[in-house]
Amino acid sequence: MDRVTITVRNNGSLFIAGDQMHLVRLVDHEGNEISTEGRKALSLCRCGGSTKKPFCDGTHSKIGFQGAIAAQQAFDAGQQAAQAQPAQSAQPPVPPTE
Numbered sequence: 001m002d003r004v005t006i007t008v009r010n011n012g013s014l015f016i017a018g019d020q021m022h023l024v025r026l027v028d029h030e031g032n033e034i035s036t037e038g039r040k041a042l043s044l045c046r047c048g049g050s051t052k053k054p055f056c057d058g059t060h061s062k063i064g065f066q067g068a069i070a071a072q073q074a075f076d077a078g079q080q081a082a083q084a085q086p087a088q089s090a091q092p093p094v095p096p097t098e
C-alpha cells in the first residue's frame, strides 16, 4: 500500500507528499473543504506567520521560526549556560579608596 508522508520540516512547514495525494482531504475548523486541486504536495504553515494559511508561504524563515525540537535545544542550552555561571555576590561593589 502506498502511503502519504507528512514531514515535519526543520524550523519550517509540515510537508505532505505521496503517491496517494488524491486521498488527502484538507478541511478548515468547520469541516469545509479547502481545495488542494492540482497540488502534488502540500506545505502547511506551522509557524503561524503565513499570509496564505493554511499553506506555507516561506514567512517562517523571515521570522526566525524554530520548531519545537530546535526551540527546546536552545532553551536547554540557555539553562546549562546559566547554571555554569558562578553566582553573583549580593553585596554592592566597594568604592575605590583615595
Ligand code: FES
Pocket (backbone or CB within 6 Å): 012, 013, 014, 044, 045, 046, 047, 048, 049, 050, 055, 056, 057, 058, 059, 060, 061
Ligand atoms: S511554516 Fe512556512 S510560513 Fe509558516
